[in-house]
Amino acid sequence: MSRAVTATLRVNGEERTVAFPGHHTLLEVLREECALTGTKHGCELGECGACTVLVDGRPVLSCLTLACQHEGREIETVEGLADGNRLGPLQVAFADLGAAQCGYCTPGILMAAEAMLREQPRPSRERIAEQLSGNLCRCTGYLKIVEAVEWAAAVRRGEDAGPPPEILFGHPEPGRPGGDAPGRRPSETASSNT
Amino acid sequence: MNDENRSPADAAADAADTSPSSAGRYIGAPFRRVDGRAKVTGDTRFADDLVFPRMVFVKLVRSTVPHARVGAIDFSAAREVPGYLGHLVGDDLPIPFGILPVSQDEHALALDKVRFVGDPVAAVAATTEDAATEAALAVGVEYEQLATIASLEEALATPEPRIHELERSEGNVHKAVSYRFGDLEAGLAEADLFLDDLFYYEGNTHLAMEQHACVAVPEDDDRVTLYSSTQTPHYVHRALTRVLGLPASRIRVVATSNGGGFGGKSDPFSHEMVAAKMALVLGRPVKVVLTREEVFYCHRGRHPVLMSQRTGFTKDGRITAQHLKTVLDGGAYGSYGVASTYYTGALQTVTYKLPRYAFDGVRTFTNKPPCGPKRGHGTPQPRFAWEVQLDKAAHRLGIDPAELRLRNLEEPDAVTANYLQLGTIGLRRCIEAVVEGSGWRERYGKLPEGRGLGLACGSYLCGAGLPIYWNHMPHSGVQLQLDRSGGVAVFCGETEIGQGSDSVLAALVADVLGIELGDIRLCVADTDLTPVDLGSYSSRVTLMMGNAAIQAAERARELVAQAAGDALEVPVSRLVFADRRVFDAETPADGMTFQEAVILAEARFGTLGTTGSYTPSRNPARYRGSGVGSSPTYSYSAAVLEVEVDPLTGLYRPAHVWIAHDIGRSLNPVLVMGQVEGSVYMGLGEAMMEEQVFRRLPPSRSSALVHKMPSLLEYKSPTFHDMPPVTTYLIEDPDPAGPMGAKEVGQGPLLPIMPALSNAIFDAVGARVDQVPIHPHMVLKALSAKDRRYGPRAFPEVDFGPPLHVPTPAEGGDGRAIDDPRHRRTHGIRSADGTMTTREEALRAQHAAGLTTG
Known part of the structure; x- marks a missing residue:
């Protein structure tokens, strides 16, 4: 000892x-x-x-x-990361887009992303993947994480951005216009319940 | 819902022929998961985050040899470590356990033998984790080594030494099964084309980011609480009861939020037994946290499976019959392996019309960590064989692979050749979506050399039709408590492993009662406080817990509506529950808050509580072993994968995945998308790189069999860089069996990925790899092989035992085997006092009915 x-x-x-x-x-x-x-x-x-x-x-x-x-x-x-009881943009984006599932890898990924966004307010997808490639996640398949970082970056830049509907609902089913095409109720997308 | 689940309140509601209605705001919307905030603030408490006053630490001493008799164990040096508190050995916990009633073959600590490197031998407690580790390293164990068995081929060829002395099987065979559903030879005689292929699927592991951990806390004289990262607190509770020899009422198991499960935390584990026992011995809270290396030894992951599949097709592409043979490498213990064996055959029939089907399966023991259930449990291996073989058939017949599948699609509500009762089938829409989305018709077979598309499908259970142990009780229970606060407490044994089950539970209750998620308080996965839910496995939670939750909430709504209706002088049938109000549908201004309505109900009925239960209905199969594969309904998926292959090096890269999943109805599309994308990712990991493999040490070092890579450094899994873009289509066609129409999504979307990759590589370079993971050297070898194929070349001689013959529904069968030596039991059996007992009672009496699970 x-x-x-x-x-x-x-x-x-x-x-x-x-x-x-x-x-x-x-x-x-x-x-x-x-x-x-x-x-x-x-x-x-x-x-x-x-x-x-x-x-x-x-x-x-x-x-x-x-x-x-x-x-x-x-x-x-x-x-x-939070400002008092108020979540930061990365936290909001991860919670709302399903970028945290079991949440075990989430703290590490949030910190790696936070460091990047402080220096690079507008990272490319490749830059995000590079920054986070040392972090493993077994739940999400990483896609929602990249989306969440992009969305949070936009919010930090002061843009009034929301995630595109296919992130939340999937892509519209081809050949079925208006059927159960995703994108319904866009007003209820994730940002409404922060 | 089953009739036996109905209460007098339901009957009263029926008599009045009236029910209030609800307008919820959550189901179908991408609401934030109820634990979303805690997961981004670090507040979620995983098992290793728990700290209790006076807590001490335990480390397990694990075998360093793969197969040996255990001799003397010397703790003298361990006792000298400052902080040492005590130890346990096998004799302290001599009662065996195991997840399946038929496989009670594990001991918390080795009694006489160790069976793989990592098998627990002893446990040491100390005041700090460092001291426990040091003391565990100081324990000396004498081993008398035995020959080791490294592979399924070796297991079949090596009857001695036996890894387990089982009475029901010989040598190192754990379980053999054989079935003939219909007249196979007649089916093959109708075929114009036979394909006879061999496939191999390597083992791999779950690799949940959270290592298993637990804390046992002694309470009172003879009570203990175990907090554990487990997917199945109810089964851990049962195993602890058995091993500790305490009444179940003295043991409480609480499942903490799992940092990923994927099936790897579904067994009762040695460290859980040891922690509870040590806590009772020391009278102090005891924590065990496994290292990453130990997690590789716990394993219970994907079985390596060698497969032989012979299928007949007519020249217009109709499937006439299939004979599938599987050999599983089970590792050192039973785990879920009997069920896994059945699962390598059970779901071949649910996607395409398969009029006659033969299945032979055998599971072997080897001196490696035990295999068990990983996402897809036993079905990804034969699904890989099926979907690659269909691709081969399409090429031989000159039929487009998508078209071949569409021609053979199984019918909704059909009963398959092996007597699985199907529900809705969204597979046609799934195939059409990915064909359309990927530009399949314009691009398949026409891309430049080195670029290709592959298509494959899959299907999975929405919960196992039978529980793991034989009983007639509900598979899931939900209890609600309403009070004058207007809040609703929801109690359920379900276990959150990251999939979002807490959110599904809360949202269903909130929507039925027309209230907000903030009004719901959850109490879950606590065997002291919550009704039993069997656990997070077999994709059962949304369907089973969901139906139970709706029932409980509708019963609560009924009580509140009666009180509110009387006060408003409005018939209950006109009442609407929405926006935290209860009001008249015809004049919405006439109403009251939900809280006011609850106060009226509490005044009228007294303390308010309701329950809901779910029990699957009985499936039509009556043959022995038919418990595996049945489900209330099935989900369907289709995927197209685009790949770039370098023919000079064999290196390849998935460029895009289009996937469509038949979800029935998305209760929360964000959670559904997460499961689909996570399944695609995990499937790619299995297809491209992940493998749990072993090597022999040189003879100078005992020829022992050791894990090749029990660390995250060497066990390769996909990173951000490896993940291609994914286009996801959620196909909605509500299924009457599902809660608000929902089906499973946690496992099904993984199934098409592995075969889609193999098929895409064929389209890109014209070479077949009949094996996963597909390493670049396999692509190269296939390109230079005479038959342009890489894969297994031989299938061993296997005695699968005498087959059971089950005539299919089309042949007039009634679901029974015609030649079961135990057939008489299907008609009842005369008991000692001369009365006829039912088949189920007879089977239970003869311990023959434990073969069920997911």
């Missing part, structure tokens, strides 16, 4: 002094000592991205870095 160390970590703008075994990762200390369990572990190898947090604005795999190295750094986790 390694000896305990003490460190003052600044997480989501709040400072706290914690004691922990020196070999513990940032992930372990955030979850166990700081009680910030929103950050997840998925592989212990830096392969799945579920543990992604921001350190000084950059995405970092918290399972691969020691907590004791992060004194004086600005650490951000999923718990810091």
Whole structure:
């Protein structure tokens, strides 16, 4: 067993002094000592991205870095994304478009996307895929996640954008005009219940 | 709804021939899932997020050898680790368990033998997770190694040593089944074209992002609560009752939100038994969190299956008969394997008219982690064989592959050759949608070399027709509690695994009562507090829980309507529940708030509560083993996949997927889309790269069989970069069996993907790969092979046992086998006191009826 160390970590703008075994990762200390369990572990190898947090604005795999190295750094986790009780645009988009299903990979993906959108307000689809390619998701097939990031980017830019109806309802069934074609009730699309 | 589920309130409603109506705002709309906010804030509490005062940690000591007798276990070094609290061995939990009543073959910790690398041998508790890990590593175990069996071929060829000493089978065969539905030879004699093909489907695993975890909390003198990431809290409850030897009423199982399941959290697991036992021994909360490596050992994933499929066609493309043979590599334990074996044959009949059908299946034991149910449970393997063979038949017959399928489509409400009662079938519209959307008619067979289109279809259950253990109780129950607050509490044993079942439950109740999601409080997946729901497996939750929820909500609406109707002096039949109000349909201004109506009802009837139940109706099959495959109705899917193949390297890339799914009705299209796209993704993973494979160590290191890649670094799964664009069509044709017409979507859309890829590669480069995953080297080898094919070349000699002959409905059959040695039981059996017992009672008495599940 390694000896305990003490460190003052600044997480989501709040400072706290914690004691922990020196070999513990940032992930372990955030979850166990700081009680910030929103950050997840998925592989212990830096392969799945579920543990992604921001350190000084950059995405970092918290399972691969020691907590004791992060004194004086600005650490951000999923718990810091909302403004008080108000969800941020990425959170709204993920919740409304089904970009979070089981939600286990979601905190890591939100943080990786957040870092990108701060620097690149208008990322291409390729850029989004590149940024998030270190994050695995087994539920969504990734498509809704890309859509959600694009929508959130538009909202952050101040555009009055909504997701296209085929994202919410599927594509209209070919050869059946007006049948059960998706796109009905567009007024009830996702943004109505934020 | 079954008559036995009806209450006096229903009867009263019928007598008055009157029901109030509802206008809901959620069903059919893309509303935000009820747990959506928690999932984007980090508030969702998964099992590993739970912390209790005085909580300690347990680590399992797992076998390092694949097949051995366990000798002495030495804890002396472990005891020296600071923080060590205690340990458990096999003798502390000697009662076997297993998900199926016929396969009670697992022990929480090895009693005498270990059967695969990763099999739990002992458990160590300590004050911290680090200390538990260190102590577990310090435990010394002596092993007397036995020969290991690596593959299904080896299992068939190696009767000794036996991995399990089963009485009902020989050697390393776990289960063999054989059926003849109709006169196969007559069917083949009608054929102008025979195809006889071999296929192989490699095993793969669920890879849910959340590792299994649980916390057991002791309460009072002899009670324990287990919080676990399980898809099946009810079955875990039953297994714990058995293994701990406590009354079921002293054990509470709460399923936490699962961080993905896909079938991998559907078994009762060793770590759950160990946590509960250790909590009772230590009198402290105990947490077990598996590492990713351990999750690969828990497995229960896709069975590797070798298949031989012989099918006859007339020259105009009609299917005359099929004979399918499957051999499954089951791994080291039973798990769901008996059901999986049946599932490799059961659903071949539900998409196309198949007048005569023969199925032989056998499951083998090998020294590898146990296989079980993964999304599609046992059906993706034969579906791959079926859809690739249809593609071959289309080419041989000169018929377009889409047209060949359309000519053979099964009829709605048909009873198949193996006696499955079908419901609505949206497959024609599915095929037409993807054909139209992909430009199939203009592009198929006409794209430049290296680019191709492939089409395939599939079908899946909407819940298994029978429960896993024999009983006559509901498969799902929902209880509502209404009170003067105007809020409605909804209790149900259903388990949220990411698919959105909580949202379906809340929205159905909200819409029947005309209230908002915010008025609903859910209490789910808690064996102390909620009515039983069998769990999140076999795509059963929406249909079964949904029907139970509607029944409970309609009964509540009836009570509230009686009170409101009297106060408003309006007949109940004219009342509408909408917008959190109850009002007269003819003069909507005359009404009251929902809360005011509930207050009137509470004053009149006392404390308000209603229940709803769902039990599937009986299927027409009467032969032994027919429990597997029956379902209240079936979903259908069709996909076209476009691929780019480099003929020089064999590298390929899916360029686009068009998929149509027969959903019956979308209760929430966003959730439905998510299941469709997630299924396409998971299917692509299986088709392109995912495989749970093993290698032998060199003789100098014991020739042991070890997992090739028990880590996320080496087990390849698709990333953002691998996912092609997907065009999704939701085909709506409400099914009377479904809640508000809905069918399943969690599993069906995966099925067409693997064969669609193989078929597309053929269209692109003219080579067949009869195997998944399709690695680039297989494409290259197929291109250079004389028959332009890559796939298995031999099928072993297998004794499937004497077949049961079941005349088909078209042959005048009544669903029974004509030569079952146990046939007399189908007519009842004389009991000891001379009375005739029913068939079901007779079967139950003889323990012959446990073979059911999804």
